[in-house]
Amino acid sequence: MGKFTERLFKNVQPIWEKNHYHPFVQELGNGSLKREKFIHYMKQDYVYLIDYAKLFAAAVTKARDLETMDKFAQILHETLHFEMELHRQYAAEFGITREELEATKPTPVNLAYTRYMLNVAQKGNLAEIVSCLLPCAWDYWEIGKLLRKQYGDKIENNPYKQWIETYDSETFGEGAKWLIDLMDKLAEGLPERELAILEEHFQITSKYEYLFWEMNYLEQDWPI
Numbered sequence: 001m002g003k004f005t006e007r008l009f010k011n012v013q014p015i016w017e018k019n020h021y022h023p024f025v026q027e028l029g030n031g032s033l034k035r036e037k038f039i040h041y042m043k044q045d046y047v048y049l050i051d052y053a054k055l056f057a058a059a060v061t062k063a064r065d066l067e068t069m070d071k072f073a074q075i076l077h078e079t080l081h082f083e084m085e086l087h088r089q090y091a092a093e094f095g096i097t098r099e100e101l102e103a104t105k106p107t108p109v110n111l112a113y114t115r116y117m118l119n120v121a122q123k124g125n126l127a128e129i130v131s132c133l134l135p136c137a138w139d140y141w142e143i144g145k146l147l148r149k150q151y152g153d154k155i156e157n158n159p160y161k162q163w164i165e166t167y168d169s170e171t172f173g174e175g176a177k178w179l180i181d182l183m184d185k186l187a188e189g190l191p192e193r194e195l196a197i198l199e200e201h202f203q204i205t206s207k208y209e210y211l212f213w214e215m216n217y218l219e220q221d222w223p224i
């Protein structure tokens, strides 16, 4: 039988395709994205990452060996100090303070997305947690590679160059590959009933990724 992540990858293509060709992603790639939309995204993504980092902490508590614990602790550290540093740098450039970034109130889509994952983190097993956080890590890496391929020759004048270079980096590539391998190991020998639950988490969080791009492109927030 083929790898579980090959099945996930194949079945998620229609959703990821919509993510990759969303105007937010494409305009980020060619540099034409309106500054206000990017600022909205940076602020929302910053508070998203605070909750997302807690998934890694939950994974540490559910891991069954030291090596896995250590790796999740390392990814947690990278999220707080490498990925979120990107947001802090862009915010500084746009005159937004660290306090303001951290005090951002999540929009309905952001809140629904993180609450979905945190609920799984609390009630589910390690395989379920990994299936939830995998689309974020994997699809961003795919997007980083795609944008580099599509627009890499014009990247020097792109105000979002730093963003593309971060997600196309070795650090994220390695992290995503490690999570993919772990997903395959955790799925080994599981009955179809359990694989279907993992696939459902993977598809739902992939759809939330789409909603996240859309929410930022439209600069959506609470209507009241």
Ligand SMILES: Cc1ncc(C[n+]2csc(CCO)c2C)c(N)n1
Pocket (backbone or CB within 6 Å): 045, 048, 049, 052, 075, 079, 083, 135, 136, 137, 138, 140, 141, 172, 175, 176, 209, 212
């Ligand atoms: C909405 C949203 N989805 C995914 C990411 C990307 N991301 C989140 S944590 C992480 C590292 C995991 O190895 C990566 C790549 C993001 N920033 N915002």
